[in-house]
Amino acid sequence: MAEKMLEVQNISINYGVCAVVADVSFALEAGKIIALVGANGAGKTTLLKSLNGALPTSAGEIRLDGKRIEDYSRREIARRIAVIAQETETKFPVSVLEFVLSGRFAQPSAALFGWESETDLRVALDCLELCDLKNYVNRSMNRLSGGERQRVVLARALATRAKILLLDEPTANLDLAHQALLFRLIKERCENAETAAIVITHDLNLASEFADEILLLKNGSIIAKGKPETVLTGEYLQEVFNVKVLLDENPISNKRRVTTIY
Amino acid sequence: MKIQGAQLKVKGSRFGVGLLILLVAALLVAVLLGSEKLSFFELTDEQNAILFDIRLPRILLGATVGASLALAGASLQSLLRNPLAEPYLLGVSNGAALGTMLAFIFFAQSEFARPMMAFAGAGLATFAVYQMAKSRTGMNVERLVLSGVIVTTFLSSILVLLTSLLDSTKLRSFTFWLLGDLSQGTKNGFYLTLIIAAVGTIVLSSQARALNLMMLGERDAFDFGVEVGKTRLIVFTTAAALVGTSVAASGSVGYVGLIVPHLVRLSIGSDNRLVVPFSALAGAIFVVLADTVARVTIAPRELPVGAITALVGAPLFIYLLKRN
Numbered sequence: 001m002a003e004k005m006l007e008v009q010n011i012s013i014n015y016g017v018c019a020v021v022a023d024v025s026f027a028l029e030a031g032k033i034i035a036l037v038g039a040n041g042a043g044k045t046t047l048l049k050s051l052n053g054a055l056p057t058s059a060g061e062i063r064l065d066g067k068r069i070e071d072y073s074r075r076e077i078a079r080r081i082a083v084i085a086q087e088t089e090t091k092f093p094v095s096v097l098e099f100v101l102s103g104r105f106a107q108p109s110a111a112l113f114g115w116e117s118e119t120d121l122r123v124a125l126d127c128l129e130l131c132d133l134k135n136y137v138n139r140s141m142n143r144l145s146g147g148e149r150q151r152v153v154l155a156r157a158l159a160t161r162a163k164i165l166l167l168d169e170p171t172a173n174l175d176l177a178h179q180a181l182l183f184r185l186i187k188e189r190c191e192n193a194e195t196a197a198i199v200i201t202h203d204l205n206l207a208s209e210f211a212d213e214i215l216l217l218k219n220g221s222i223i224a225k226g227k228p229e230t231v232l233t234g235e236y237l238q239e240v241f242n243v244k245v246l247l248d249e250n251p252i253s254n255k256r257r258v259t260t261i262y
Numbered sequence: 263m264k265i266q267g268a269q270l271k272v273k274g275s276r277f278g279v280g281l282l283i284l285l286v287a288a289l290l291v292a293v294l295l296g297s298e299k300l301s302f303f304e305l306t307d308e309q310n311a312i313l314f315d316i317r318l319p320r321i322l323l324g325a326t327v328g329a330s331l332a333l334a335g336a337s338l339q340s341l342l343r344n345p346l347a348e349p350y351l352l353g354v355s356n357g358a359a360l361g362t363m364l365a366f367i368f369f370a371q372s373e374f375a376r377p378m379m380a381f382a383g384a385g386l387a388t389f390a391v392y393q394m395a396k397s398r399t400g401m402n403v404e405r406l407v408l409s410g411v412i413v414t415t416f417l418s419s420i421l422v423l424l425t426s427l428l429d430s431t432k433l434r435s436f437t438f439w440l441l442g443d444l445s446q447g448t449k450n451g452f453y454l455t456l457i458i459a460a461v462g463t464i465v466l467s468s469q470a471r472a473l474n475l476m477m478l479g480e481r482d483a484f485d486f487g488v489e490v491g492k493t494r495l496i497v498f499t500t501a502a503a504l505v506g507t508s509v510a511a512s513g514s515v516g517y518v519g520l521i522v523p524h525l526v527r528l529s530i531g532s533d534n535r536l537v538v539p540f541s542a543l544a545g546a547i548f549v550v551l552a553d554t555v556a557r558v559t560i561a562p563r564e565l566p567v568g569a570i571t572a573l574v575g576a577p578l579f580i581y582l583l584k585r586n
Binding site: 052054073074075077078079082083085090091092093094095098099102103105106114115156160 | 271340343344345403468470471472474475477478479481482484485486487488489527531532533535
């Protein structure tokens with residue numbers, strides 16, 4: 001069995017008296033992609049935020065490489081876990097390259113006075129190229145479209161070289177080609193570099209294509225988890241989304257395909 | 263592809279050298295101009311006294327005060343993700359002014375009570391504004407500016423009350439001092455602002471890379487390894503010390519922290535590893551020049567230097583607010 005990179009044991013997260021995440025357990029193994037699926041307000045983002053310590057848990061334990069997450073410093077966590085969240089705009093003029101280089105903050109700096117080293121620069125430029133942003137290097141972040149920004153955010157996360165990627169709706173602003181590019185990139189990373197990813201997505205078919213495991217969340221609890229074809233069933237989807245779906249198989253990938261019936 | 267690192271450093275060092283030359287030039291101009299025009303060569307005894315006992319100490323104080331205020335502005339802007347954050351506009355300067363005034367009333371003999379209490383006042387005002395501006399969803403530009411206005415006007419009213427309780431000869435000098443006035447500085451005041459400005463430059467430069475991430479968002483900074491709480495505490499404390507010592511020495515010179523970092527960012531971009539130290543240099547130049555204008559415009563009488571900086575700063579503030 002593959003090594004467990006991230007282990008979540010019975011965690012609960014409360015906002016005041018109300019439990020947003022209740023008694024959730026799962027493990028993330030090297031090379032795997034887990035998709036977090038559920039209705040709006042099911043607690044997906046809250047759960048994801050707790051995984052790198054951004055939100056404190058009220059019960060349970062999160063273990064990173066076997067050690068409790070509280071025992072790591074911020075930099076140590078940032079070297080192991082990279083986050084792709086919905087980006088807020090900045091009021092200051094920042095170039096695409098500067099933005100991606102900020103992802104190298106947690107790396108021990110080889111250069112003097114906190115300047116990035118040649119390695120940092122090379123990694124950043126590689127990641128920009130991977131994300132189809134080669135010609136954007138000196139562009140200003142404030143002049144990019146939502147989808148372009150989202151790719152820069154991905155490039156910055158990749159530039160950390162972290163082994164665990166947490167992605168909160170990474171495809172929200174992306175066109176079809178770049179949605180596929182993003183998932184292919186993440187899949188490749190996971191297969192080649194012992195990386196693992198947890199992705200929040202509303203696109204059930206993308207989840208079905210790329211995830212090794214789906215966690216279906218309802219009111220903060222996991223009501224189903226497992227391979228896409230065992231979780232994406234009419235019964236569960238009816239329970240979570242209250243919609244009827246047509247289920248069949250994608251003729252090319254042979255993966256489960258979900259079509260909403262309106 | 264050699265961009266960033268190398269290129270930015272080359273650009274940065276050129277800009278730095280340029281600023282140093284400008285600073286020397288500004289200091290020379292400031293020395294030569296004034297109600298008593300001085301020449302480089304023959305000086306009478308009286309002119310010697312004017313130069314070394316009055317003018318030079320004042321010019322040097324202007325330089326350290328300018329550096330301090332610009333440093334505080336540049337770092338607060340990045341920390342609060344708001345190009346409009348400025349010690350004077352946030353009420354931090356007024357907090358320091360109130361501290362100075364209380365020290366003047368209660369500990370008139372102790373010269374160091376003034377900067378100490380100014381530091382405390384600046385710190386408390388910073389804390390108050392931050393708590394008011396913060397909300398569950400974050401901190402937007404308007405909320406921060408409004409909180410600053412509230413703290414500023416509240417502290418102003420206390421300051422006005424206190425000045426009206428003082429007798430009339432002291433009143434005039436206080437009114438001047440409140441607007442920012444370099445003529446009442448002391449030697450010790452200068453040494454203290456010099457030390458704090460130097461330490462402040464080093465401390466804030468050490469936080470520059472963390473500030474680059476804070477500038478993009480607190481959540482981002484946290485996710486990518488910045489100890490957000492620690493950085494915030496360091497920057498707030500350092501800014502309060504910078505503003506506190508400046509105000510204790512020269513009153514509330516406004517808008518320096520707004521104008522200077524803005525011009526620096528226009529010239530070399532937003533990277534705080536350059537913006538922070540260069541704001542210190544540019545702030546020194548700006549206040550030295552502004553004070554020269556204040557000294558010569560209606561010579562032999564003088565204007566408070568704060569009136570000159572506000573004259574430049576207020577229109578810029580409106581422009582930045584509109585652009586937001």
